[in-house]
Amino acid sequence: MDRNLRYILGLLPHGIGSELSGLDPPSADELRLRVGGACTLLAGGKRYILRSRVSRAELSSAFIKMCGGSVYSHRDTICRGFIALPGGIRVGLCGSAVTENENITAVADISSLCVRIPHDIKGVGEPVCRLLREKSGGVLVYSPPGVGKTTLLRSVIIRLGSASPPTDIAVIDTRGELGASLPAYLSVDLLSGYPRGAGIESATRTLSPKLIVCDEIGGSTSECQSIIEANNCGVPLLASAHASSVAELLHRPGIAMLCEAGVFSNLVGIKRSTGHDYLYSVTPVVREKTLCK
Amino acid sequence: MQIRIVGCLLILAAGTVTALILRREATARLTQLDGFISLLRYIRACIASYNTPIDRILASCDAEILKKCGVKGVPKDIDTLRASLDPRPEAEVASTLSSFASEFGTGFRDEQLRSLDYHISRLESLRAPMADSTEKRKRLVTALCLSGAAAIAIFLI
Structure with a gap:
């Protein structure tokens, strides 16, 4: 299993993590988690729809873990719609925006996470x-x-x-x-x-x-x-x-x-x-x- | 007679050492509380100045502060820190730390600073009564140990 995917599995709610471990997908590119909705995995050009669902509390807990237990240290990027994890993993997020003079000052009630997993391809460029x-x-x-x-x-x-x-x-x-x-x-x-x-x-x-x-x-x-x-x-x-x-x-x-x-x-x-x-x-x-x- | 005098001196010495050990134990919880207050102040300063994530805050914290808190090694987050505390803190201190841990890391900077200010002031308010009871306890154990040792010594003589 990809090193980055293994790292992400440790941060996910138990049900989703177990299902992904069981799938053992080759070269996972993208994982989408939605509160109460379909969670999907894009791997090897194929899209898998996961059976497990994730609750708001589980998604919130996963989000806090992804922030390393320090949401405050990611505020700037959260307000721009993402957080950056080790290994170049980027997690897009959305929820309820708190705005001031049309600028987003906070994002509450995270409802979706889109985890993009990078792959090093040697020799390009x-x-x-x-x-x-x-x-x-x-x-x-x-x-x-x-x-x-x-x-x-x-x-x-x-x-x-x-x-x-x-x-x-x-x-x-x-x-x-x-x-x-x-x-x-x-x-x-x-x-x-x-x-x-x-x-x-x-x-x-x-x-x-x-x-x-x-x-x-x-x-x-x-x-x-x-x-x-x-x-x-x-x-x-x-x-x-x-x-x-x-x-x-x-x-x-x-x-x-x-x-x-x-x-x-x-x-x-x-x-x-x-x-x-x-x-x-x-x-x-x-x-x-x-x-x- | 000489053996009795030596015995009395040994008993007095044992009484003194016991008193010192018990006094040190009595102050351990107060020292631990001071450690928690210093730790929360340090966390606050790091967040206020640099928005540092908690794992880096704890890694850069003075080892003496962590030792005062009763932490072994360098924990990577607040929950790991609480789980490794030795001795276990007093009930009210533990409850304050538990409340702090449940809020920490879930919100943005201003919210974290307000939470830290609240929990620091709660710990500081526990300090005065604990210092007072610690002093009383120290005096009590000193009196008991020394007087007990003296009584046994006199009895032997």
Whole structure:
């Protein structure tokens, strides 16, 4: 059984845990728990509907265990809809939002948890590494959710951080997923929990990186503006964003702003074949007018 | 005669040592309560400043504080800490800790700080009566042990 799944089983309500242990699924990707509703497991491309149901008290108890008995220490991410567990596991959550001036200040009565279990796939990301080695500028990796952008970024970090000579890499790990299970011997500085703009600024001023990596950018134009300001230093940026095509990617004002500002020189779309191999499509960024597929 | 004098001295020494041991036991529960108050204050400071999760708080806590609480090793959470306490705390102290453990870790920072403030003040309110009764008990055991030893010594002579 997968190491990450075994870790998760220890945090789950007894009924669900026993049923999953009995299933012993190969390579579990996603587990969804819903109060009183159907709980499902996605593994090996197949969706299993579990017989066990989970009560509100059981889900709440599982959630507190996932927070390590310290919900207060995960407040920022809880208000953004997730918690990050060791090993790069991300747990999406929803419940009743408590808001103030339209900002979520707390989430009560958790009703659903969606546990995404990462898998290390060795050897991916060579085209991205090649673009970065050519020193042609920043690279933005895009795909729809769940394809493997974070896995790819982690693989590139490991490849370049352990090369001979190694590349000094600053990883802006805002969501706590990139830095999970990175080997200690890498030439990597991990800025865990830093907002992207502040993290890039801090890294470029103090750590002299040769490459900066961050995940899931483009959430807001203000964030992109702070990335542009911080990035005016010549250090290439490797990042990822959600989109299924270049046109959809550039339709987002923040991403278009970053491309126009010259932060990225190449856009790399990724897909997964049925054999789980990565398929890449590289689109160079032309400022003022960008090639669209 | 000389043997009797030696015997009396031994009895007095035994009485003194017994008194010291019983006094130390009498203060153990007060020392433990002081340890709990220090521990909760430390937890509060870590949460107020850094939102540190409980396992890291306990791992970084001064070993002397944990020793005063009667904890062996470094527990990873409050429930493990409570289960490993030796000696077992007084009933009211145990009840306060149980109430604290049931609330801890389930809410956000402000809620945790309020809960900690409440439970720290509850423990502090238990301290004065416990200190008072500890003093009385110490005086009592000292008087009993020394007077008992003296009486036996006199009887022997």
